[in-house]
Each structure stands twice: as C-alpha cells, then as structure tokens.
Amino acid sequence: MKVVIDTNIFVSSFFGGNPKKIIDLWKKEKITLCLSHAVLDEYIDVLRRIGLADETELEELLSLFSRGFNILFTAKTPKIKIVKNDPDDDKFIECAAALKADVVITGDKKVLAVKEYMGIRMLTPKQFLEIHDNFEKK
Numbered sequence: 319m320k321v322v323i324d325t326n327i328f329v330s331s332f333f334g335g336n337p338k339k340i341i342d343l344w345k346k347e348k349i350t351l352c353l354s355h356a357v358l359d360e361y362i363d364v365l366r367r368i369g370l371a372d373e374t375e376l377e378e379l380l381s382l383f384s385r386g387f388n389i390l391f392t393a394k395t396p397k398i399k400i401v402k403n404d405p406d407d408d409k410f411i412e413c414a415a416a417l418k419a420d421v422v423i424t425g426d427k428k429v430l431a432v433k434e435y436m437g438i439r440m441l442t443p444k445q446f447l448e449i450h451d452n453f454e455k456k
Contacts, residue, residue: 319450320390322352322414324407324424325364327443332375336443340423343450344388351389354413358383392416400435404428414438421446 323340330337343349361383365376383389395412399405407429410422414435421439423446424430430440441449 319348319421320350320352320417320419321446322357322410322417322419322422324410324422324426324429325357325360326425327423328361328379329364329368330425330443336447337425339447340443345382347388349388349450352413352417352419353383353389353391354395354409354416355393356395356409357413360409390417398435400432401428402431411435411438411440421449 321340321344323344327337327340331341332338340349344351362380365379392413395409395416398408398412398415400411401407404426407426410424410429411432413419414422415438419438421441422429423441423443425442430442432440434440
C-alpha cells in the first residue's frame with residue numbers, strides 16, 4: 319500500500335501511539351512511503367526546528383530517507399489547489415496524485431476535510447490502521 323504521511327504524523331511518532339505504529343509499518347516494509355521534494359523538505363525542516371535534531375530516531379529517519387528505503391519519490395507533482403485555508407498542505411495531495419498513492423495519513427483537519435481526491439483517501443492514523451489491519455487479515 320502506497321501512502322503519503324503528513325509531517326504531523328512523523329512528529330507525533332516520536333511520542334508513540336498510532337503515529338509510531340504507522341512509521342513502524344513503513345520501517346517493516348508493510349507500507350511504501352511516497353515522497354516529493356516539498357514533502358521531504360518539510361519533514362526535515364519541521365523535525366529539526368522542533369528540537370529533534372539530536373534524536374537518534376531523527377538520524378535513523380534521515381538515513382532511511384537518504385537511502386530511499388521503501389520509498390517512492392517524485393520530482394514532479396501536479397499543481398492542486400484543494401485544501402481550503404491552508405494551500406501549503408496541498409503538497410501532500412500533490413505527491414499522492416503524482417505517485418498514485420492509496421491514502422494520505424494526516425491529523426490535519428483541513429486535509430481530512432478533503433476526504434478524497436482522485437480515489438486517494440485522506441485518513442487519520444486510527445482510520446488507516448483499522449483499514450490496514452483488515453487488509454492484512456485477508
């Protein structure tokens with residue numbers, strides 16, 4: 319399953335819970351992470367800005383990103399204007415559209431309000447894990 323993971327999920331994963339379970343699924347190669355330049359730049363910028371630059375987990379993530387571990391990467395994304403009142407978040411849907419991802423996993427209410435774009439669903443971590451668990455059981 320191909321997924322775009324919003325920055326807020328990566329940040330929350332440092333504190334455990336469902337976001338950590340999602341990152342662990344990626345690390346265990348159960349899901350494929352879809353990235354674009356804009357998404358990757360935001361991950362790195364935000365994680366460093368909030369003071370996680372010295373965290374071992376951050377170094378591991380940066381190493382996985384640089385090696386392209388279980389990642390699909392696009393250099394070109396379509397220009398989409400769909401997230402109301404927060405056009406900066408369009409980059410996640412643009413990346414998903416470019417790589418034909420199945421879902422965007424986010425905790426952002428503005429992105430979640432989109433619900434679906436070109437068959438790509440916007441899901442909370444909890445919703446995604448429920449769907450993924452059911453998919454794995456089949």
